[in-house]
Amino acid sequence: MAKELKDLTKSDDNYSRWYNELVVKAGLAETSAVRGCMVIKPYGYAIWEKMHDVLDKMFKETGHQNAYFPLFIPKSFFSKEAHHVEGFAKECAVVTHYRLKNDPHGNGIVVDPDAKLEEELIVRPTSETIIWNTYKNWIQSYRDLPILCNQWANVVRWEMRTRLFLRTAEFLWQEGHTAHATREEAIAEAEKMINVYRDFAENWMSLPVIVGHKSPNERFAGAEDTLTIEALMQDGKALQSGTSHFLGQNFAKAFDVQFVNKEGKRDYVWATSWGVSTRLMGALIMAHSDNNGLVLPPKLAPIQVVMVPIYKTEEQLKAIVERFEAIAAQLKAKGISVKIDDRDNVRPGFKFSEYELKGVPVRLAMGGRDMENNTVELVRRDTLEKETVSQEGLVELVEKLMTDIQQNIFKKAYDYRQSMITKVDTWEEFKRVLDEKGGFISAHWDGTVETEVAIKDATKATIRCIPFDVEEEEGKCIFTGKPSHRRVLFARSY
């Protein structure tokens, strides 16, 4: 591990390689034998589980219920919503057969050609179509509305270039799908859920995000409006971290989902959908980590405090571990998770490196002198500050550190993000800032898809969002010079 850590590429040298190595070395995930699919290892999955549990609670507190819909979608369903089929990527896993058989020539197994499906099934890339086909049978009257369902599921998009957590062929996510009697209620739902995501990102992941509307070209295929939370990574690239879509009546019309409203008239149902995925793991890693490894916000850290005994004799080890156990019991009573690492086959320095790599927020080390002095060596992961503190009041100190570290890494990410929003008023400056500084560029845009696409083609920068809190301001589009009424945020992105 110490060797492995030494081998970790420096983030300044090659950010992309640093990220990939960190994900693997910290035991979060690895590539699998199946192209583009990852194995989420126990330590990585433990973080995802915490994300799952917190989000799930937030969804339930906002009135949602979980359900589960099929993995497969009949191919014909994709053609039913015109924008959906046009805009959605066609890279999907297609099931064509339903049986294997022993190779008649004795070479293992082969696909049975007699077992061809009449209609191919698509492994869900997202579930609007199958869910709205189901909702048709659930909704007759306004009394059946709203339907506020969420599902936790795996989805597959056959990406050509994949990266662990950020872009994988299979990934885990949640997708909320709601049905409403009015346009206003659906819009309010979409806004409510993007704010749930903002709350989660900022207060649990310590990840500052900008909330806004997607521009038409970046909208979800089939949506009338897409809301997004956009985060900034340490290399100056943006990462879309969650989206919430107002779908209008598009899917209701495609699947003929009508209801009788309070006035006794038939109308199509209004829809939203919203989701976050294991991509959040990528955001978490890239927002806070450093050349020593992960930096995890305490609220999502599987291990919040690690204790390492420094000993010369078996007897001393036993005494130190006993002292640690007493402290650990008090910490656990306060809901703080603790690991005592009493392994005897690796040295303390190795353990220090390992837990830095894994981003454990607080490390306590205790040796013979500490035992005598009733002290402990405390290192916080976010600043790597080391101090020797008294065992008296240690529990309260660690409890306070959980909050301090959570806030400190948010503040650090926030200050960085704020320093990386640059107002730009000319095309030359736009290109220069993009290449030399990166981050978000706040600039005027004429509001057309043509300009958006032309800017993307020229620079690889896209409109990340039109922020909720943008101020009206007259100006000229940096690309066409045409009039504009507000600035939007551009960036290169993951």
Place this chain on the structure above:
Amino acid sequence: MAKELKDLTKSDDNYSRWYNELVVKAGLAETSAVRGCMVIKPYGYAIWEKMHDVLDKMFKETGHQNAYFPLFIPKSFFSKEAHHVEGFAKECAVVTHYRLKNDPHGNGIVVDPDAKLEEELIVRPTSETIIWNTYKNWIQSYRDLPILCNQWANVVRWEMRTRLFLRTAEFLWQEGHTAHATREEAIAEAEKMINVYRDFAENWMSLPVIVGHKSPNERFAGAEDTLTIEALMQDGKALQSGTSHFLGQNFAKAFDVQFVNKEGKRDYVWATSWGVSTRLMGALIMAHSDNNGLVLPPKLAPIQVVMVPIYKTEEQLKAIVERFEAIAAQLKAKGISVKIDDRDNVRPGFKFSEYELKGVPVRLAMGGRDMENNTVELVRRDTLEKETVSQEGLVELVEKLMTDIQQNIFKKAYDYRQSMITKVDTWEEFKRVLDEKGGFISAHWDGTVETEVAIKDATKATIRCIPFDVEEEEGKCIFTGKPSHRRVLFARSY
């Protein structure tokens, strides 16, 4: 709903139809547009979530961690373990292509023939192969062992005849996959986990189960020993509710997973796997429910207490709901989940039927006279006993009922199960009991696969298990007359 309930087929008239109707009418699940795949509706999913949460806690308390492995398995992996490929059903969903495209003739979308996979991918029917292919890279030395991983996942087996929860093409499950340094440790793990399942079935689902070994013909393909929990449904058929496999070194050899043991010698790793699925939902429903609907054990009921106001005026409704809210707050403080149903568009009788159908353990109704007398009408779902009780001490009474009902439905199922184990010593009696009474038949068997298969062909009865607690007893095989040293349990099964 009242009408729907009236339409519920009586279980005596047609048990199979009763089951299907109940699953749908109680809002647990329904068939989907995809053949054999089900939609798990919010009320059904809420029960599954409770199962998930309890089991997950039990797994973690026994030292396991969650991880996530790919949905897809390369076809060639299935050929690597000889017994696995021989014995495992070949009905699998096969992915052959990775892209769709717009039909050049304008008829929606078609599969892109240029996007054919070099090697077909199988949607996992179970994950031993992909996981052991992964473990190969995780294990070098005995210090890397044991690996105690579990995953919660969806799996697909292309069943020809499907039934909601009991047998569906896609289902949800957990699969534990552990790796050990010694044979003894792996066997102990397999036993530990079947006992976790037993604990869960009996103490959470109120489902008595018989724990034992599968006979060779019923073993998991690739296992040296399969342990099982077998439950009895109300129609006298057995239902395999969970299995735990000792896999020997079979998968380690197939995927070349070796380690250096404490003595410095290389050896193959020992394995177990174990799983339960949404099939448990079927077991839960069939073990306890009646002609009025579901009967849920309080520990797994999404709503434990429902409160129904009986009112004449708006004012009275308000007063009753206020009183209910005060009681509900006290119940919630004790961890009991409560729903107050103040809908004004359906009558109390309709609500009563609905919550009986949904199996809510305790129903409280309050009317004007109850308000005056400080009483409430209480109905427990398991016995349908109705009594008027004082509001004084109501919270304690309901709390006690949660335990009483949990135990009572276990006892009822246990007594029934015990009454349905019949000792049989002749072939004629075997066939007669099977046809006229059903249930488990305790009989001698000569220990050969040939006899097992012959009995199955003749009667559709299989050996459900060789119980852990079976007593040694000399006798003669009911089919061949050959000597036998213990009885085994036969039954027809789901």
